[in-house]
Amino acid sequence: RCLESWLRAFDLVGALLGDLVTLLAEYGIALRAGQHCAQPLLAELGVTGTLxxxxxxYNTQHDVDALVNAVDRALELLVD
Structure with missing residues (x-):
């Protein structure tokens, strides 16, 4: 695991990734959803896709906080 990477991939149980991407875009957050050319790794991990x-x-702690807060709001709307 590379801790120096500027990429973070994650999966959120209970919500469709495409729905999350669409809703997060409404909050000004741009993420990508899918397999990101990593199908063998995702299959090994038992994951069908990630955000x-x-x-x-130039990103700041404020940007990271905005992402986390937007994901929290999106999950409140999308997950039962």
């Missing part, structure tokens, strides 16, 4: 966030040197 992927990419960060850059």
């Amino acid at each position: 992927r966030a990419a960060f850059a040197p």
Whole structure:
């Protein structure tokens, strides 16, 4: 596991990834959903797809907090 990567891939149980991407876009958060050319790894992990966030040197803690808060709000709407 590379802790220096600016990419973070994660899965959220109980919500469709495409629905999350669409809703997060409404909050100004751009993520990608899918297998990201990593099908063998995802199959080994037992995961069908992930959300992927990419960060850059100009991103701040505020940006990370905005992502986390938007995901929390989206899950409240999408998960029973």
